[in-house]
Amino acid sequence: MKQFDNVSVLKQANVYFDGKCVSHTVVFADGSRKSVGVILPSSLTFNTAAPEVMELIAGRCRVRLQGEEGWTDFEAGQSFSVAGNSSFDIETFETVHYVCHFA
């Protein structure tokens, strides 16, 4: 599924890390939210409030969750889960397109 249907989308984006990460918020009929975004090639640390699942739509990266020693590679079609009130390091080797699902 290349798109979300029957949703609302906020006109104003969320811009993080001087624009290295840009996302738009999508609101579903039940009031739940996801975001669709990109992370440009970079090495960043994201903090989470709510638990989230990052689904890669395109691109490649490696990820190290808070407390982990090693990195795990991810590519288009794969997802990784992050606990709430936590963080993860991400290195994007090429521009990553993602959907962020909040739990």
Next chain:
Amino acid sequence: MKQFDNVSVLKQANVYFDGKCVSHTVVFADGSRKSVGVILPSSLTFNTAAPEVMELIAGRCRVRLQGEEGWTDFEAGQSFSVAGNSSFDIETFETVHYVCHFA
């Protein structure tokens, strides 16, 4: 109106100028499309295929349409129109959030 309702949104973004411009495509019930995006602080030249109206949601910029000598300032709440098969120069003084309407 801060959002578009009852639309589809493509999961994969459009990334231009090494990420200085990132947009997501929004599809309406009648099949028409708009895009919601950001332009990071930069000086860029965009080429148009179809005629378009750029509506500024947030931020400030100045614009020079193809064939114009002078620049015109625009800020949140304002729009400018660009002919098809044309171009415009844009300098964004701060991150611009926009909706692009295609004619």
